[in-house]
Amino acid sequence: MHEDRRLEVLRAIVEDYVATNEPVGSRALVERHHLGVSPATIRNDMAVLEEEGYIAQPHTSAGRVPTELGYRLFVDRLAGVKPLSPAERRAISVFLEGAVDLDDVIARTVRLLAQVTRQVAVVQYPSLTRSAVRHIELVRLTPSRVMLVVITTTGRVEQRVVDCPAPVGEDLLADLRGRVNAATVGRRLTEVGDQVASVADGFAPDDRPSVLVVLSTLVESLVEQSEERVVLGGTANLTRFGQDFPRSVQPVLEALEEQVVLMRLLGEATAPERVTVRIGHENRLEQLSAASVVSVGYGSGDEVLARLGVVGPTRMDYPGTIGAVLAVARYVGRLLAESP
Amino acid sequence: MHEDRRLEVLRAIVEDYVATNEPVGSRALVERHHLGVSPATIRNDMAVLEEEGYIAQPHTSAGRVPTELGYRLFVDRLAGVKPLSPAERRAISVFLEGAVDLDDVIARTVRLLAQVTRQVAVVQYPSLTRSAVRHIELVRLTPSRVMLVVITTTGRVEQRVVDCPAPVGEDLLADLRGRVNAATVGRRLTEVGDQVASVADGFAPDDRPSVLVVLSTLVESLVEQSEERVVLGGTANLTRFGQDFPRSVQPVLEALEEQVVLMRLLGEATAPERVTVRIGHENRLEQLSAASVVSVGYGSGDEVLARLGVVGPTRMDYPGTIGAVLAVARYVGRLLAESP
């Protein structure tokens, strides 16, 4: 069967086009890859590939360029995962090792990912809904003002200031602190809502209003804050692809600055180590129809806490990018599992 | 004197060039601004301005363009502060009002500033060195592991995990918590170092090692974390100026992604409400030699806590930008003064 050779031709076209950014012709192809046939034969194969929609020619007398369908076939059946070089691995560990807290881990990760892939990196904060309460602290700022600090098992710290209807004494606060912690520590944030509701029962009627305000703020902050945060880095790399984006890079950058867009971009959670690749129009957004997204979940152990990935032009080194994204995700996962 | 008219000509050149992005000639000048003289006269004035270094012509037969010196003179002597429109003011208050915590305030501010000025916005977190300790919390994670949480008067929360050489009991921790808070609450972070040193004296010799580790981590985190954080937004706006940056926007973006660069960019603290404008080579960085930075300090009351500003092409609407930066800084300052 010559099905095999046709796929080989497609692979060669993708690789050459990614490397050179120029339409690739039949002659160049036989020269650079040692397929043992003549240009004319390749031309026939190309004609078939074009008919099937995997490649296209920009102008009548130009070489071929992969279509989105072509890239899709390439990543599904032809591309492997290019492992990182030892130097890159070392760079990852050195760079991430120095992080002091969660914010720092995320900030370093996004810079690292951008640097290694030379593309735009996107990293989502570990999901609060999947993590558990490690400690809840109540601090009296003024007699009727209380600051609420929630510390999670993933090392994230959330804070809120609460205005109480009546002054709150230190004794009451200590009592409340004890009960709230007893009711919540070790529990997942998603289950905490129900647990907290009954805490108010144990208090004197006079204190109820204040207690209720604190508790409701607590629940609200746990629920609301589970709206995930996303950070972005390496946008400078976008400009390297100037002409890869037909309508300039501006709409792409604009889209990337929308938090909501970023969230959707990374996609739904999948099994760990399962890399998702979205090519061109596969991301629903018009502005990103010339871009591809490579993303993967990360977390400690089997649990996927959040996702990270990169955004680049459709014409992208998929094996290399997939390898880098995967490696960084593994490393961050390990780091989060051991540290805080 | 015709000194006056020459300045008027410079103003007109700057305004027209900012508006059109094209070298402005003598004829166009007399048409658009009603200077009551002929093009030939303007040409003479232009010749003088060119000799003095305020304007230049890109090619022999082209109109004039302001030089950095020209912009400098414009900003110093000709430009006022363009007040914002009521709609813009309303937008600012609505947008910032919804913030729930410090991170949120900063994130919203940077987006707002980018949107209003349509340029790249830079906002520095309120300086820790200038703020004071509101509360220090110690949480036992495991028998020998303690989490340290510092809450400052500016609403910032810093956290560290400490590994102690020996198990730490709840009693010891409570004792330590009390003493540390007594020694630090209300004091500026910069003075705290000395105060903390003597806290260890009050403990039993057996406990000393653990106490010392906690205290040293505390001091370290207070000192180290006073290295300020800076956030960036609106980079999409950079691409609007494509040809304003000779060597493409890439080096500019790269420079802006360096935290250290950003820090220096905003410059030293100045009196409140005092806007700093750095034009082209006035920022020391080669990569930003085609950019201007407009920045100002913000804070509560007379105290300047940090700075914010925007980065754009030298060819920039200075009065409008200065107005916007100032307005946002005032608003954020007020917000920080009342809220946490």
Place this chain on the structure above:
DNA sequence: CTTGGCACTCGGGCGCCACGAGTGCCAGGG
């Protein structure tokens, strides 16, 4: 000091042409 006139300079846009890369098709050979 201002003004109109005038000669001069150049950069940018347009049309033209030739080159060359690349293709599709076809007829012949293994």
Place this chain on the structure above:
DNA sequence: CCCTGGCACTCGTGGCGCCCGAGTGCCAAG
């Protein structure tokens, strides 16, 4: 049945030469 060399055709790209117009500097007159 598939591969191959040959050949005619297409078209995008780059170089060249040309002209036009905007803008200037200078000068002599008001």
